[in-house]
Amino acid sequence: MLGLMQGWPLLCHQVIDHAATFHGGRKVITRSVEGPIVETTYSEVRARSLKVAQRLEKDGIRLGDRVATLAWNTWRHLECWYGIMGIGAIYHTVNPRLFPEQIVWIVNHAEDRMMFVDLTFVPLVEKIADKLPTIERYVILTDRAHMPQTALKNAVAYEDWIGEVDGDFAWKAFDENTAAGMCYTSGTTGHPKGVLYSHRSNVLHAMIAAMPDSMNASSRDVILPVVPMFHANCWGLALTAPMVGAAMVMPGAKMDGASIYELLDTYKVTFTAAVPTIWLMLLQDLEKTGGKLPHLNRVVIGGSACPRAMTKTFQDVYGVDVIHAWGMTEMSPLGSLCTLKPEYAALTGDARLDVQMKQGHPPFGVEMKIADDAGKDLPWDGKTFGRLKVRGPAVSKGYYKVDDDPVFEDNGWFDTGDVATMDPYGYMQIVDRNKDVIKSGGEWISTIDLENLAVGHPKVAEAAAIGVVHPKWDERPLLVVVLKKGETATKEEILAFMQGKVAKWWMPDDVVFVDEIPHTATGKIQKMTLRKQFEGYRLPTVQAAE
């Protein structure tokens, strides 16, 4: 028997409708790409989103069509986002930091029909436009006064473009499982893979993100999403903020410490979110200027592990709570947030920081477990490593135009590719990437832990740990080190520094010094290249074992 409740589909445009109706005067403040601060409201954003929708339709864009954006976080980008989704088309937020050839590959793979481009990226797009045959029109996110001379196909200034319609338009109706947005993940190997969000997954994710033990977002918040809309679905904030009626402050193109500080301070931001790199810049700026953060209540830090010192500084020096978080593009992206359950809530000092080094616990709507290579569930003791697997309504079940990727298992679990521990209260901590973890005698060694330890040595600039074949233990750790400019050091010196700080059997079997460690476009160490480089490397411990 079915229930007798309304068939009210979860559609993204209902989010901006709710914001416009019940929080219509709430502000959306942007540092525009042109320079000045621009203030608008949810009511106005909705009205202009409707124009975007109406104008897209006039340009022939229909249900299921992909529309690319190459843009910073601005009110115009937000309008495009809702306008695109409101007719059942699919926003494809392209990451401008990718290599140009990757952008070309992605846009062609998605077969995007139009592209919204910020002024910043016009030169970049001009260089690759001849390789983007599916794009029928470029809309430059500016007004006529700032419109550059460009030969881009059918190029038009956004304000002129939406000015051609009257906004007398209604959102389209469609199934809640209709695709709403697209985001490509750039792995360290192979082609990027397209994640295809649905309206349902976006709405549920936004609700999950707003919950008190997630980001705790309310109408009294002023939210500054530094994390870009092109990065992992903006961590859901482009939907969560309007859903709860929080004001938004959009940083546009400027994300240096001083610029972010100016927004935080001027607009009394209560809540912000970004990767550690951003916060490093902010904290350095604050140290220099003596600035304080009296309005900021909490900061979500994810994307990569948040350093302990950063958490400590935010909390002890500036009185800002840190919420360490973990997610993946494939998860919309939130997987876990390190808010404090009652078992941990009373902790202070180092004990509290110990917990906050974990990536946290999943909210309702994210199932999580750790398993060994054979798929057997592993204990939640805070020590045992396992493959981290997740399941939920905002977790991918496949990549766009990719058949049967092995990360999607039959019983619905998505293999995150991460290796993690779970503690007795359900707090997860990332230990390593599965392809990087060193498997020594059936036990797993975290390369991240070894690297974090090694870079603590005053002479070490960067370090990478990789597994090298070993006849007895399968693999043993090799530590690859880049010394700081002008420094010299010996293997023994580095190992002596590490001694006693990790389990004895975790200690690297050898240390090699190199001038450079290879990186990806987004700054991650290319472990695979490194492993190739050291293929066949003979560890000094091998002879002993033979």
Next chain:
Amino acid sequence: MLGLMQGWPLLCHQVIDHAATFHGGRKVITRSVEGPIVETTYSEVRARSLKVAQRLEKDGIRLGDRVATLAWNTWRHLECWYGIMGIGAIYHTVNPRLFPEQIVWIVNHAEDRMMFVDLTFVPLVEKIADKLPTIERYVILTDRAHMPQTALKNAVAYEDWIGEVDGDFAWKAFDENTAAGMCYTSGTTGHPKGVLYSHRSNVLHAMIAAMPDSMNASSRDVILPVVPMFHANCWGLALTAPMVGAAMVMPGAKMDGASIYELLDTYKVTFTAAVPTIWLMLLQDLEKTGGKLPHLNRVVIGGSACPRAMTKTFQDVYGVDVIHAWGMTEMSPLGSLCTLKPEYAALTGDARLDVQMKQGHPPFGVEMKIADDAGKDLPWDGKTFGRLKVRGPAVSKGYYKVDDDPVFEDNGWFDTGDVATMDPYGYMQIVDRNKDVIKSGGEWISTIDLENLAVGHPKVAEAAAIGVVHPKWDERPLLVVVLKKGETATKEEILAFMQGKVAKWWMPDDVVFVDEIPHTATGKIQKMTLRKQFEGYRLPTVQAAE
């Protein structure tokens, strides 16, 4: 094009699974019907819910079958709730405060196959059992030691009953729109009507209820739902609390002021919810004993309008925030909560209380509007009255086994039967029931306002305002008054007291004194009976108009 996200249906048993997995040790504390306090955990509740599910199946209960409960808020009732839903059967929470003949009607209409009964209600059920032919078995919610002698069909003690299975059982899989629960609304006229919740509506409602601007429920909360599970779906708390991992304190059969205070104080309850009557008893007890509420952070008050003095006392004397709320059984039940948006957040004193007299604003997931009798939307000026209409994924689209009830409109709006104002920030305030509001010369007069004003007169015990036919104005107000014992008063005295406190054209055309005003089983004034009683009543103003 559909998104590529997991088909993770929203099912209620996922809520208790999440609680058991990520908040497994969190306590559920009950004042048992037998007397002693009983402590259990979400992990244990889930394990025993699985036994309920397994045992129900052994008794032949299947997908779609209705299973009644006649029970207080206890851990056992919670286990039944999840156990019943976990096999796709439907919990039917019967309100024991209804007249016995109403209970008979409801159980027969629902065709319940089994009934879980608290010890308190065994005598009641024994009296009506011969009129309940569909019930195949009565499970008494107790253990063998407390099992009463009873001739109820196949009666068995709950603990013995679930003791017959081992709990090695898995939840059933089914569509998220499958019916999960049933609750009958008892109007003032006609038969009760069955609302049929789905798994999807229950889960979405629980998420909506937990949001920061709704009940703001987190894992650090200790929640005491005084509102019974048989009253309007327990305001969602039987799902919201486990969903967020909050501890629960269940009051069992004792809801007097002293008993509630003991639980609030002993278990450091942070959040509680009930109708004004309950809080009146608590506040009276506190005044007598000098008790304080140092742990309690907030209290949700709904079911009927929260008196201003109650809000003031909670906030000023006890430091407890009041969240005035409004909902209906047909809405799962939350419709709006009076949490403070930034426009109102800084208010203090009377200005704050003025806002808190409103029933609040709807969260995302509840659409709301006011319209005139012709269906035209009315302005949100905080003054204009209109029929209150709602829409959303946790709002009913029909009643069980009732065809085409006119409250369900074609375009999906549910006519709540309430008359309300909306202010510019989207705060709703209930003015009257639509069938009670007096329509005078095309304008509407609130009978509730007239009654509240009249009972402020020191000699008035109770007052009811009704519309009486008038040749010129269609209807004019007649005030029906019950004086306090031993008092006498004149019409002129009462009207003089009201003069200047309402708009002139709202003033009653006449006042009549009666010994008694008729009430429903749940204590509401039977306006329809009263209107019948005064049908053809000739107002003194009629002659002037003729």
